[in-house]
Amino acid sequence: MTTQDGRLLRGEQTRRAILDRAADIASAEGLEGLSIGRLATELKISKSGVFTHFGSKEELQLATVRAAVEVFREHVTKPALAVPPGLRRVRALLNAWTAYQRDLVFPGGCFFYSTAAEFDARPGAVRDAVAKSQLNWMTFVERCLREAQELGEIDPGADVRQVAFELDALGEAGGAKALLFDDDDRFARASRAMRNRLAAITTG
Known part of the structure; x- marks a missing residue:
């Protein structure tokens, strides 16, 4: 059992290293810049080792999007949720989002800005995954604004969805x-x- 646990841990560490590097590459060069061969060479592991974890380029791309979502949550969403609902949370969210971009959490800037531009006109599973991540982001921004509105900190007549878009x-x-x-x-x-x-929409 100990040997098996060690293998599982090493396998997870390898998978994480692959996805970390894949997300960095995709932020600068796009998801099409990913390949099993390139990652194997850069990380000094076998192609079969990479293939075992993902099996195809599309699965590698989809896993990279999911990994990038988790990184975004850690740097942007979670810090905002640590702040009480209302305008303070909205401001914390926007500050965390700006810091995520300014500090180049991904070397190519915002992972999602890059991949959305790459796949916005290319139907398929990867585009759907990127679109879902962006829809979830916008929904969260709207939620934070609506909480502030319900607390009376934002004009009740404000169009929260429009403000989130802007x-x-x-x-x-x-x-x-x-x-x-x-x-x-x-x-x-x-x-x-x-x-x-x-x-412009803050009350008081």
């Missing part, structure tokens, strides 16, 4: 432009724009 667009644009122009001031501008949008 905040997402501002943050995404700031992150993309900061990376493109190598200019961290774009993060500050995006953050300022998001704060101004929130201020």
Whole structure:
């Protein structure tokens, strides 16, 4: 049993190392930049070792999306949930999201911005997985805004879904432009724009 447990642990560690590297590559080069051979070479493991974990390029891509979702949750969603509901949580969420992009948690910037652009016009399981991750993100932003609205901190007449869309667009644009122009001031501008949008619907 001890030997079997050791093998399982090593197998999980190998899988995690593969997915960590795969997510880094995909953030900069896209999910099509992934290959079993490339990962095997970079991580100095056999192709069969990589294939055993995933079996196909599509499964590798799907597993990479799932791994990236977990990283995003750790850096963005969980810190926000540690803050009480209301405007404080909304602000914590936006700050964590900006930090996730600014600190290059993924070397190519936001994993989801990159992969969404790559697969938005390509029907299939990978596109569906990326789309689901983005739908879940937008739903969470709306939920946080709605909690603040229910607490009376946001104008009851505000269109929460529209505000969530605008905040997402501002943050995404700031992150993309900061990376493109190598200019961290774009993060500050995006953050300022998001704060101004929130201020416009804040009560009191």
